[in-house]
Amino acid sequence: MQTFRIIQNGDDYLLPVYNRQKIVLMRGDGNYIYDSERVVYLDFFSGIAVNGLGQAYPEVVNAIADTARKIGHVSNYYYNEPNVRLAKLLCEISFAQKVFFCNSGAEAIEASLKLARKYFSRLGQDRFEIISFDNSFHGRTYGALSVTGQKKYQEGCGPLLPGIKFATYNDIESVKKLIGDKTAAVLLETIQCEGGIHPADQKFLKELRDLTRENGILLILDEVQTGLGRTGKMWAYEHYGIEPDIMTSAKALGAGLPMGAMLVTNQVAQGFKPGDHASTFGGNPIVSAAAVANIEAIILKDVVANSAKQGEYLKSQLAALIVEFPQLFTEVRGMGLVQGLQMTRDASSLVQKCVREGLLLGSAHATVLRFLPPLIIGEEEINLAMEKLRKAIAVELQG
Ligand SMILES: *Cc1c(COP(=O)(O)O)cnc(C)c1O
Numbered sequence: 228m229q230t231f232r233i234i235q236n237g238d239d240y241l242l243p244v245y246n247r248q249k250i251v252l253m254r255g256d257g258n259y260i261y262d263s264e265r266v267v268y269l270d271f272f273s274g275i276a277v278n279g280l281g282q283a284y285p286e287v288v289n290a291i292a293d294t295a296r297k298i299g300h301v302s303n304y305y306y307n308e309p310n311v312r313l314a315k316l317l318c319e320i321s322f323a324q325k326v327f328f329c330n331s332g333a334e335a336i337e338a339s340l341k342l343a344r345k346y347f348s349r350l351g352q353d354r355f356e357i358i359s360f361d362n363s364f365h366g367r368t369y370g371a372l373s374v375t376g377q378k379k380y381q382e383g384c385g386p387l388l389p390g391i392k393f394a395t396y397n398d399i400e401s402v403k404k405l406i407g408d409k410t411a412a413v414l415l416e417t418i419q420c421e422g423g424i425h426p427a428d429q430k431f432l433k434e435l436r437d438l439t440r441e442n443g444i445l446l447i448l449d450e451v452q453t454g455l456g457r458t459g460k461m462w463a464y465e466h467y468g469i470e471p472d473i474m475t476s477a478k479a480l481g482a483g484l485p486m487g488a489m490l491v492t493n494q495v496a497q498g499f500k501p502g503d504h505a506s507t508f509g510g511n512p513i514v515s516a517a518a519v520a521n522i523e524a525i526i527l528k529d530v531v532a533n534s535a536k537q538g539e540y541l542k543s544q545l546a547a548l549i550v551e552f553p554q555l556f557t558e559v560r561g562m563g564l565v566q567g568l569q570m571t572r573d574a575s576s577l578v579q580k581c582v583r584e585g586l587l588l589g590s591a592h593a594t595v596l597r598f599l600p601p602l603i604i605g606e607e608e609i610n611l612a613m614e615k616l617r618k619a620i621a622v623e624l625q626g
Contacts, residue, residue, distance in 0.1 A: 279457065332478060342499055
């Protein structure tokens with residue numbers, strides 16, 4: 228089909244909940260993606276932090292194809308080998324001792340909210356309140372939407388889930404004020420990503436861990452976007468010398484296939500018994516095999532170290548842009564290969580101009596340019612991205 232036809236049909240038949248760039252992506256190879264007009268794009272978005280290994284990573288492709296030829300979906304009425312391997316692997320590379328699999332970040336958040344309440348209910352304690360944070364993002368389903376601290380996502384959707392309170396991110400006093408004898412858990416992103424790339428302060432997260440322990444409250448970390456090497460550590464919480472009780476993972480987990488997971492300690496796992504929670508597709512053999520191949524490649528190829536190294540380089544390049552264009556940029560925030568460049572204006576026009584220069588990137592919270600390259604990116608690609616970005620900036624400043 229011709230490009231204009233595909234776009235036309237998309238606009239005719241797809242529910243219009245997205246503002247898409249007017250290109251049709253056809254084929255990918257590592258850090259590069261080609262569209263239907265054979266234009267090549269350097270990928271600094273990774274499908275929203277999903278493709279940590281870039282497009283069409285051979286080991287991942289083989290794992291998917293080999294498994295699909297052998298066995299497809301089986302359901303959780305039975306064991307499947309790739310899924311058991313994945314659960315063991317995730318526990319080996321994190322604080323966790325038990326894993327629940329689902330299909331998305333929002334679904335992992337739902338599981339964590341249910342488990343937090345059920346855990347205390349099983350202990351005979353009437354604790355059900357969840358403390359979340361302003362400016363947070365946890366997904367679009369009702370539970371996840373209810374703990375998302377941004378009015379624009381919630382407007383017109385009420386009534387939402389009761390028992391949710393919002394504190395101020397990086398303000399420990401604001402959390403202390405909300406803790407009571409009904410509090411079950413405190414939930415936060417280790418870096419607020421959709422909210423504009425705001426990392427948690429060292430002191431804040433440490434104090435929050437102490438505060439939740441002292442009060443017998445669970446700490447839930449949402450690492451849906453920051454996990455699996457994105458920040459230059461396997462999990463972002465490792466930067467802080469703390470461990471959560473519950474953690475959500477998704478985006479990069481399935482190497483491009485839909486997968487979410489809730490990782491927990493043995494202690495908290497006691498909150499759920501057979502029948503308490505489920506997911507039809509959760510942890511199916513094909514996506515599990517993809518995730519195993521993904522994590523094995525991350526470990527084998529030292530991808531986390533590359534993320535840390537190239538993240539530093541990217542950050543230094545973005546800092547140089549602030550000096551060069553102070554009228555456009557004011558601050559760079561982030562860790563590893565999740566970096567946000569604060570703009571003095573709406574970022575969407577510059578994002579679009581970058582697409583025209585052959586550079587895919589995103590925005591966050593309207594005025595932040597969001598950089599999420601594959602974790603296999605090298606200095607050469609970062610230099611090329613900066614070249615393309617400078618061309619886009621020149622056009623932006625003309626108009
Ligand atoms: C993307 C995201 C979610 C939601 O994940 P979906 O897979 O879109 O449901 C939740 N939390 C964070 C931090 C995210 O970045």
